[in-house]
Each structure stands twice: as structure tokens, then as C-alpha cells.
Amino acid sequence: MAKQEKEFVKEITPRSEDYSQWYLDVVLKAELMDYSPVKGCMVIRPYGYALWENMQQGLDRRIKETGHRNAYFPLFIPESLLQKEAEHVEGFAPEVAWVTHGGNEKLTERLVVRPTSETIICEMYRRWIQSYRDLPVLINQWCNVVRWEKVTRPFLRTSEFLWQEGHTAHRTQEEAETETLKMLEVYRDFVENDLAIPVITGKKTEKEKFAGAMHTYSIEALMSDGKALQAGTSHNLGTHFSTVFDITFLDSDGELKHVWQTSWGSSTRLVGAIIMVHGDDRGLVLPPKVAPMQVIVVPIAPKKTRETVLQKAAELTEELKKAGIRIEMDDREEYSPGWKFNEWEMKGVPVRIELGPRDLEAGQAVLARRDTGEKEAVELDSLTTRVPELLAAIQANMYQKALAFREENTHRTDDYEEFKKIIDEKRGFVISGWCGQEACELAIKEETKATIRNLPFHLQDEKAAKCVYCSGEGKHLACFARAY
């Protein structure tokens, strides 16, 4: 390894040494983001934004396929609207940005920069919905939101972030509940299949539910440091909002009723999840389905064969591009192949194609996988079939690897001493019985910093022996973890 190459790699802190610093090193070094002059707000750089665009595409397709349409609601919400739903305002008021002046004039009513859009959307739904014929209303919005956070971390918690928020209105409670679960399933499908991140679906506790919801479901993922990350939430709002916002419809039976509502959201946080689930000490590892660049071609060309090699490399790049692969060629002269290898590994490109004069003679190229580091020689003629196969194999392997890690790091105990030991030493998910009382939930959080991530669906048929904290009757099996 030449000196410059070593330096490139040296710039990332190893995960084992300081996980937080590793994360910050990777997001900066892979050029996903940069800090901005505005406290807590980040710049999403082109490479990070291209990743987000691919993620958006995969999720937007699913949102549309399930019958939703996109729309756009105002950035600002009048203070009086935010105030209407009591729990909602209590949850969000402490962390909103206030607009007080427009131009040189003081506003007669302060505006909040939306932290979420339930209230302003309810105000519109009140006007749009009159009859059962107007239902369901199935709308989604892609936008920026602002929550004035004291402690921030790129992608995971920023004062401004990008997200989508779905808001629907229904005729019956059952329909709203079906919708809430349907969208949770959309998130699960998207995160598991496109981002290669296994998740646990389940219900949030009363304490952890969305401010103003009847109940909240979530998908929870496990990061490689053993901490959990909430990767998407779907809320059944019941008639909480429709009652205070007076959203009623004339039903076919002639009665005036309140609509049943849902909302659901996922955000640029998911970029953080990708980094922490798949990344390693050489940098990012991106799932092929959302990678901005799926393949990087690095010609390895000593001077006298340079022209021939570059020409062939350009040809095969073009050929693979036509086959629908997101591919680029790195023909920069000022960097060595080794330096380029390190850079594209840092950026998590799933496959690297190396092409040198000897490969050319042998009519082949070398394919290197980012996920396993394995290399294989492939005939040039077979590239358009082999590369898509390899990308699919990488996608599947990344999911399996993450799943195996999660299984290894999912523990089960009803003994509180063991529980504390696991949370402190091993981290990961801990499945334990819980009596359903907030007092126990709170005590556990205070004593161990672990929270109930959710009550996993797949465990709710099982009987919990006892509450891990109070030893009272176990009402639920809960998934505990320290979380981002």
C-alpha cells in the first residue's frame, strides 16, 4: 500500500475504537453531508442526495401503488392551529422554530415552521370532506420539517430533515386501522428489500406513541453497535384530530360522523441506518438497489497500454450502462488505482471492475465485491449477465448478514439482573416480559437507558412469563434496547 493510500484509510476511526467518531468520519469522508453554518442543520451533498433520491423512488413507488397521491401543504402553521390538539402541541411546541416577522413587519400571529403537518392538513381536510363519497382521502407529502433539537447528529437527528408524511382520512375505525398496518408493511417491505435492513414490526407503548395518536406502530432496526433505530412509524390517529378540527362527513345512513385518520412517516434518518447497519472500517457499504453508483470501473493502465485499456473500459462502461446498471468509469490520471480503490470503497460502491492490460489479453475483467471483498475474474462477454447477478447476490447477502447479526444480538430474559448486564455489556435487543405499566417502563429507562422499542407482532401470541421489572403478570413480550 502506497503512503497516500494508507493515509486515506487512516482517516477513519475504527468502529471498535469509537463508534460515534467512526460514524462522523464516514458521513464526511464519503461526502454524504457537510456541516452548515446553521446550528443543527446539515448540507446533504450530491452523493448523499443521490442515495436519498434512489430511496425516495423506491418508497414513492410503493406509496403510489397503494393508492396514495402526493400533494404539498404550506411550510408554516399558524400558532392557533398547532394549539388545537392538546397532546400534539405539548409534544411539539418545545421544539419548533417560530417565525415572528415577515419583511419588516411583525406578524399578527406567530407561525411555526412545520415539525409535522397533521394540524394544517386537518384544517384542509375539514374543508374538503363532506360526504362518505369523499372518503378515503389518501395523501402523501415529501418535504422538509424542522424540530429544534439541542443535540444533533448527521442524518440521525438534525434540526431540519427531509421526509415523507402520509395523511389519510377514512369512514370507519377498521378502515383506518387497516391503512395504518398497510403502511407499516410498506415501510417493512421497503426497508428490508431495498435497504437490506431487517426490522421488527410492532406496536409502540402509550408512553412512546406519537403525540396525538390513538396508537403508533413502528419498524425497529438494530445498528452494528447494538443500539436500536426507529426506522418508520405509522399512527392510527383515531378521531383525536378530526374531533378538535371538526372534520365530519355525512354517512350513507344520514348521520354526521367524524373521520378516522392515520399518519405515517419516514425520513433521511434511514440514511443513518444504512450507514450503521452495513458500514465497516473501510467506510460505507451501500445496498445495490439504492446505491448512487452500483459499479465503478477502474482501468489499471501503465503508460504504454493506457489508450487501449481506457478505450475498452469506456466501451464496457457504456455497454453496462445500456443494460440499466448505474455505472461510472474513474479515468482520473492524478490518482493511483490503489487510491481509487480506497475512495470507492469508502463510498460504498457495491462492485468494482478492475481492467488492466493482462485482463484485456485474457479477455476478462476482475469484479471485486464491496460487501465480502471477494474477487472474481469474468469474461468480458459475460459482464452484462454477471454484473446484475452479482448485484442481486450482494443485495441478498447484505440482508442476510444484517439479519444474522440481529439474531446473534437478540437476547431473551425475564431476569432483571441479566437484563441490565446484557444492556450494559452486549447491547442489542432484549426480549422480556412486561406488565404493561408505565411505571416499570420508566424505571427501566432510568436505570438502564433502555426503552421499549415496540411490542413485536410476532411475539404477541406467546405468553410472557412475568414483568422483567416488577415480576408482576407479564402482559406483553416487549423489545427493549438503547436507541438512537
Next chain:
Amino acid sequence: MAKQEKEFVKEITPRSEDYSQWYLDVVLKAELMDYSPVKGCMVIRPYGYALWENMQQGLDRRIKETGHRNAYFPLFIPESLLQKEAEHVEGFAPEVAWVTHGGNEKLTERLVVRPTSETIICEMYRRWIQSYRDLPVLINQWCNVVRWEKVTRPFLRTSEFLWQEGHTAHRTQEEAETETLKMLEVYRDFVENDLAIPVITGKKTEKEKFAGAMHTYSIEALMSDGKALQAGTSHNLGTHFSTVFDITFLDSDGELKHVWQTSWGSSTRLVGAIIMVHGDDRGLVLPPKVAPMQVIVVPIAPKKTRETVLQKAAELTEELKKAGIRIEMDDREEYSPGWKFNEWEMKGVPVRIELGPRDLEAGQAVLARRDTGEKEAVELDSLTTRVPELLAAIQANMYQKALAFREENTHRTDDYEEFKKIIDEKRGFVISGWCGQEACELAIKEETKATIRNLPFHLQDEKAAKCVYCSGEGKHLACFARAY
């Protein structure tokens, strides 16, 4: 016409009666937008947003094809950053929204909600650019911006709007100028080919240029009431911003130099242009390339043949969908065919397919064009070839019609009395000589409300006889009009 159908149409004010009211009627009735509880901010409803998504797609493709990449910069800009470029702050400070509090705390420095992002992007470019090897930087951003407008009109002038803003940095003045003109050409190509709106490309006067630019180019379109609309602008920023923001690079000659910058933008305003260029007294007329729905299928089915007709209609809808057409079937039972015709005409759907029992017997369907109202019977087997042809013909015809209208309403005079008469009575574009002095430009504006839209490129080789106002030497041929 049944009573309900008449009422549907009656709800739009004819253009000849009150053009402004017609516009407002159309945007509401076609469900493109709705007013929100926040003064000057609108809600873009699903139908309007689907139109915007299609527009974004066409423009985003072109922006990427010319080598630009998308990124995302913060919504907020610290006051001190906005203040740096003197002309820029003078231009924007009076119309920005100020954030003064975060949560319960007063901010130590006020933040503006971005009215445009030159300043915060410059601050980042200062950090990112060191060497000539880092250039050019070619970045675009899709986002919301806020300008606190006193008088607003849906899509045309709203306090919050959606747009894209490109920001580039270059090594030389020539490169920046080439980029500025290249992006103007991208706008022209997009607006003329996708939106079917002919535009005049040219340079803005000093008075009308962007606050902080060296010079600005624009594309100008003519609305059907004879008023102009600026449909996109491209600015050569020179080194104005790089000097005050200290964006320098080490050139290959070893010298430290300031970068040359450009910025360029287009917005949801273009939706307003589509409405006003193509719309008529029955509502919207949408260009097929961006129409959310290109074809609407209306089965006309008396009770006893209902099932057969609906089934066939569903089949052909599916077949055309597979052929890549954006198509839907309107099988609502509670509305009559006539009512549906009116509704989809109001929404500007380019082609309506009518299918009744007699059509079925004859093995045909009736295609009705929204742009000309013409109908034709087409064999069911030929639909997948005929519909795309028809959509292409409609797209072409809409452009030609708009072009013919603009030609008819472009006048030429160097006589000020005639100039005033045209502006007052006929409206449209007036091509006249101009001495190049701001005094004449201002006087004309005050006396006639007409401004110089731009100095059209295609007329700059021609010699202007004299200034239409002062009769001094004609330095330029300028395009004057009253404008939105």
C-alpha cells in the same frame, strides 16, 4: 345539456369577462390548489402536484444530462450571511420571513427562511473549493423558498413556492458565461417542448437583473391575456459573490483566483403559465407530455349493457396503460357521462375515450381531443398506435397554436404614441428600439406599466432605429410588455 352539466360549466367565469377571475376559477375548480390558513401560502392539491411532478421529471432529466447533480442545503440562512452581498441583501431583505425563536429560546442570531440560496451555498463552496481540480462545481437543488409577498396569486406569486435553483462555480469567466447560456437553453427546450409554450430568450436589463448578478438572461412567455410571464432565469454572477464570500482556488499557474459563478431557477410559476397559455372557457388544457392523466376513458353504458361495456373499457384501459399511456377509467355510477365530460375537460385531460354499446358493436371507440374538440372513431385494435400519435399531434398543435397567438400579438413600433396605444388596447409584446438608459426604461414603466422583458437574442443583430421614448440612438431592440 342536463342541468347539472350546465351548472358545472357555469361556475367558471369566461376569460373575456374577467380574466383574473377565470384564472382563479380554473385553479380551484380543476383542483390544482386550494387556499390555506396561512396568508399567501397555497396548498398544491394532488392533481396540481402530479402535474408538477411530471414537470420536475422533464426538467430534472435535462439538468442531470448536462452534468449537474442534486443536493440539499439548509432552509435557514443566518442574517449575517444574507448581509454579505450588498445588492443581494437590498433585493431580498424586505421580503423575507424571519425566525427569531427556537423552542422557548430567543436565537442569538436571527435566521431568514431562504428566499434563494446563493449565500448559504457560497459559504459551502468556500469550504469545498481549493484547487482548479475541484472545478467546475455543478449543483442543483429542488426545494421550497419563501418571499413575503404583499399581493399573491396562486402559482404566479405566493409567499412560499417550490422551485429548483442551480448553483455552479467555474474556473474562468468564459466557462461561467457558457454555463449561464446553456441552462437558459435547457429552460427554453423544456418549456417549449414539454410545456408547449414558445418563449423569447434574451438578456435582462441592468434594472431587471437578479439582485447580485453581473447579468441575467430570461425566457419570456406570452399569456393569453396579452401579458408576459418570466418563465425562467439564468444569472451570470461573475465574481460578485465569490469576492465577498472569499471563494478562491489555486489555479494551475500557481495563482489564487476567485471562482466565476452562475445560478438559475424555475418554479411552480410555470404551472400558472400552462394554465394561462393553453386554458380556455371550459377550463384547463394540459400538454400531453406533463398531463397527470393523458387519457380518460368514459364508458357510456345504459343498464342492460353496463357490464359488457365496463369490462371492455377496463380491458382497453389496461392495454393502453401497458403501452405506457397515463390513463384512467371513470366508472363512477353517480355521475352522468355529460357531467364526466365536463369534469375531465375542466381538468384539461388531453384525450377522452368514449365507449358505448354501439361503439362496441362496431368494434370502435370515439376519441375526443381536448385542444380542438375534434372527435374521431378509431378501431379498438388500433388504439395502442393511434392514441400515442394523437397525443403527439396534440402536443405539437398546442405549441403551434400558442406560437401563432404570440406572433399575432407581437407588435413592432418605434413611435411612442402607437406604443402606448398597443400596450393599452391590444397588449402583447412590443418590440421597440431603446437607447440603453435606465431613465427611459423607468419612464416607460411609469407611464404604461410596461417593462422591458428582455433584449431578445434573435433581434440583437438588427439595428434599432431609435429609442422609442427619447428618440435617441437605438442601442438595442427590446421586448416590452406588461407582465405578471
